[in-house]
Amino acid sequence: MLWVKALHIVFITSWFAGLFYLPRIFVNLAQETPGPTTERLLLMARKLYRFMTMLAVPAIVFGLVLTWLQYHSPEGMKLPGWLHAKLTFVVLALGYHHACGSLLKKFERGVNKRGHVFYRWFNEVPVLLLLAIVILVVVKPF
Template identity: 45%
Template sequence: MAEYLNWIKAAHVIAMVCWFAAIFYLPRLFVYHAMSEDKVSQERFELMERKLYRGIMTPSMIATWLLGLWMLYIGWDVYKTQVWLHLKLLLVVLLSAYHGICGAYRKKLIDDPHYKSHVFWRWFNELPVFILIAVVILVIVKPF
């Protein structure tokens, strides 16, 4: 199984990139949704948000988790003492919570597109950037 580790890593990175792409784009759609005034635009954003969340974001998150856990299983003897990995996993849990919050916000926007301002969504959109930076530093630099 260890001979496939590089393939698993590659698939994990691909899934993670897809997850982050969707997690960056969905709150951007929230910005436009909150700024929309007509019913046709609001329905269009509802559809786009649903397809992005269910069709790309959630499957990418699941794949990222499964592939990551598979790598963890393969290398547990090495990884179990690595502080950087424990911190990375904590950040991935936080990102997963952000993912869930996005899903809840998506549903609230259907009922009231203006319940939060587009400025809120612009700031909300920036939060996963910090997680991405920290995860990349932890995985590449391994400062601990």
């Protein structure tokens, strides 16, 4: 179980690094006029999105294994309340990941309508998600 937990933490950390950085690229894209710099930023964003998607998959798989192990633990078949709340935030993180993919497609098609200020605020969402998840896992408030 400790190996699964360690791998889960490594992949979550790596995935969230991408969730922190991709919107920062969006800030730069929103400030740029079309040209070579924009093409380089789009290339970086595409590669980062693919890479962070590959990191999200094992993060979720290891998390599901941990949840399964918790469900089949000696304590019985009841999952604690904090875990339900954590899973809700994980689903929100997956939604944020998907939203990043949708925004990237808009930048690629040249139809982005939002400015850099929106993306600066959008960039703060994964920080709040990670904060909530870590507090729930460590403190286990309920």
